[in-house]
Amino acid sequence: MKIDFNKNNDGLVPVIIQNEQTLEVLMLGYMNSEAYEKTRAESKVTFFSRTKNRLWTKGEESGNFLYVKSISIDCDNDTLLIKVDPIGPTCHTGSRSCFKTEYNQNFIFELEQIVNSRYEHPQEGSYVNKLRTKGLNKIAQKVGEEGVETVIAALNETETDFINEASDLVFHLIVLLREKNISLRTIAENLEKRHR
Template sequence: MTPDFSKYTDGLMPTIIQDASTKQVLMLGFMNAAALEKTRQEGKVTFYSRSKQRLWTKGETSANFLLVKEILVDCDADTLLIKADPQGPTCHTGTISCFGTANDVFSLQVLENIIRDRKNNPTEKSYTASLFAKGINKIAQKVGEEAVEIVIEAKDDNRELFLGEAADLMFHYLVLLQVKGYGLEDVLEVLEARHKK
């Protein structure tokens, strides 16, 4: 269905942004036809900023882009839903969602977003940022070390130690995915393709 911008006197259509992985609503913005076209062409969510009176790509100053996965139009053709992969916090306050619910639920996607943010906005006190600074060889080595440690713990019956090593492996694996330019969604696509065979 084609969005009908003529339903609005200012040509600005409400646009809901949803995390493609977690399904969490991230923000609401407004698009005109030009913003939608730029979003489609560049694959990054672009709004029409009512305060700046111009097209505005989310993340153009922070690098916390919203990478488009899918664009949907509602049944009345007067509202857009964009499923996106956030490249860091969506809200200017530093939270994942402008609705403030992201911090209530922890998930692998939330952790992945935090890791991505540490990569894009490193700080000296961040262990994650220090891993990125050491480079891919050190990160890959760390994943290997954690894999060996979980195998060792698997042979015993200590729940706490085993799950601790599982968490360490998962964390460093997510860091490795990020340094390679991939995310959990890319891995899930491969698993989904295998599942369909």
């Protein structure tokens, strides 16, 4: 990557931080070449703090590190996009993102993470755990049931009923995908390929 740190007189480039799993934009920071090299070497995001006038690794005090998953550069070679696995909230206010959005636009990906977590760390009494212990056949059957209920709601019930049934269908499909070890990303990539 040929990053143009000299485009601005301050030697800094803007860096957009995005959650690798949910794709939510978490924050904007700045890097100089030294911060970039440290980020690559340690796989934790380090910025150049303009207020502190020094390198600053996100999470150095809070423990809320941003672990690097990928780094991309824009077409002008002067802005970076870093996809991360965030540990804890990203914003100093305690919010998951520094940007105030009406709702988490990518909650479906976050829901996938929650389902994955329930699989990896089963919690007694959780609905996902109950489904998981019943096995593939029961999970697939639930997707079928929810699909039929969604169709019925679309044809004969209120918009609220339809939204609720469609939500149940998507949730159970996410559980079925996890049971089969297939991610939403795989489905998205397949849909994109088929769209071409």
